[in-house]
Amino acid sequence: MKSVFVSTFPFCRTSPKALELLASNGYKVTINPMGRKMKPLEVMEAAKDFDALIAGTEDLTPLVKETTHLKLISRVGVGLDSVPLDLCKERGISVAYTPDAVSPAVSELAVSLIIDAMRKVTYADREIRNGEWTRPYGSRIGGSTIGILGFGRIGKRVASHLLGYMPKEILVCDLLNQEQSMERLQKLSNQIFEMNQTIGKNWNPTKLIQVDLETLLKRSDAVTIHIPLNDNTKNLLDAKAMSTMKPEAVLINTARGGIVNEDDLYQILKDQKIAAAAMDVFLDEPYNGPLCELENVILTQHMGSCSNDCREDMEREAAENVVGFFGGGSWERVV
Template sequence: MAKVFVSTFPFCRTSKVALDILVSNGHEVMVNPLGRKMKPIEVSESARDFDALIAGTEDLTDLVTNSKSIKLISRVGVGLDSVPLGLCKEKGIAVAYTPDAVSPAVSELAVCLIVDAMRKVTYADREIRKGEWTRPYGERIGGATVGILGFGRIGKRVASHLLGYLPKEILVCDLIEMKDSIRLLSDVASNLYQVNRDLGKNWDATTIKQVDLDSLLKMSDAITIHVPLTAQTKNLLNYKKMSLMKSSAVLINTARGGIVNENDLYKVLQENLISAAAMDVFEEEPYKGPLSTLENVILTQHMGSCSNDCREDMEREASENVVGFFNGGRWERVV
């Protein structure tokens, strides 16, 4: 059977199911021994003689370039910006991923960060730790306009979660026409409106519509990002674009580092051109940059997928993809 290297960190922290799947199907497994995210050269040196790699978000270009053994890369997650797909195709390396397992955890974290940034929850926590007590005012999602940049699996889930907060409007920005998905969510919004009418609440139903990027930036009170990192989305939100946002708006990124230009975001926040930001992802991780010096930014550790259940599902599916590939079963492949 296959020799499998696991570079992603953490792996099997709360459940050994994923590892048991590999071993019980006869595969030899070595797990990242460093206890942290591996650097590209470390992945290349460690995994180049293996048949398969179970990967996190490490840049795999060096490994794919130099390995003569790798036959399969199985991503724990959905993003593929770290995988050189063209080079994999040239070398006949198959690529698998876990597109559905991550969505519940990331979408919930995105909504939590919207609430945190708008209501200044983390800011208040910092004040108390410094002996201060100003009881900062914030904004509610209810009655606000929320912009969703990218309306795939995660973006749609975020919209469905937001409906319960009764925002005034949800704006969708995506390259693909989203008329059918918007119609389904609008039906849910209408039902929620009727429930509130029955309870004696006189709130209007949330409206949902698709707009272009500049309109999303100008009109939204909160913007949450759910697009992949590609050549087209690299530095998509730079100083010029973020300057279009309302001064009271908040920006949330749980997608990929590099979509938001971090140096430009620092300037925008420092100049109070927007109210706050929350960043779960960074160009280089662990993050040690200047955003950590600002009070109006929330920084988390690329933990969108890190709920116990979703992480276990992602790891299990990544292992099942390895078994499916080498043992002739089902596997979720990238086309």
């Protein structure tokens, strides 16, 4: 009987389908007993003698170095910064992931955080709880310039969601030429414009433009991050980069902790060099750092994927990857 350790938390909180799939195919499953994100050495000790690991965003380097038994790592999600791929290849450990299931939930959260930060929704909630009532003014997406850093699965979804709000322009920064994808979205933008014209609205179509990072930061009223964490993107948004943003701009990170330098962000926000930030991801999680002291930052619990349907899809697909790998069926592998 093959054994599977599940380190990701939560797992099967709202649906038992992933566990049922593994059990019905004869797998012995052990689930993270800690009720929180496991630390790297904890994962190593717990999972080193298992055949497969269903993992979250835990750093798996100590496990991969130590184990002589593990054959498969199946990631619940798309990010692979926590998986030492070269070392896995060297040690004969295959890696699978669930690249599509997470996109709808993360993209919707990103848009909601843009609105929250620009309209000061959470800030107003805090005021009421403190007995205050200033009715703070904010900015709309409509007529604004929104910057999307990273135009993969999630970045493209964010752009499509934003079009209905009719921003003035969407700036895209990506390593790849995104001309074809942007042309398709531009056609959608034009259709939305025509639809609004028929009901008497005086809009202009949103323009989609690919730019470099410097231009994106300088021109955007909101910047939302959708790139992986790697050696090239760690601390990509440091004090120097963020100081080029507009004073009224907001910064949203639902990608990975470490892309935005948290110490620099704290100082930028404290000095009010940008208006606000929303952070769903952190270098160390759970987060309990100095950003908690500030009123102009929204902090959420790495919950971009945490919609009921997307978590169920991600967990089921991670289990399907295990079954497919050991059973000779199909599985979504990392190249």
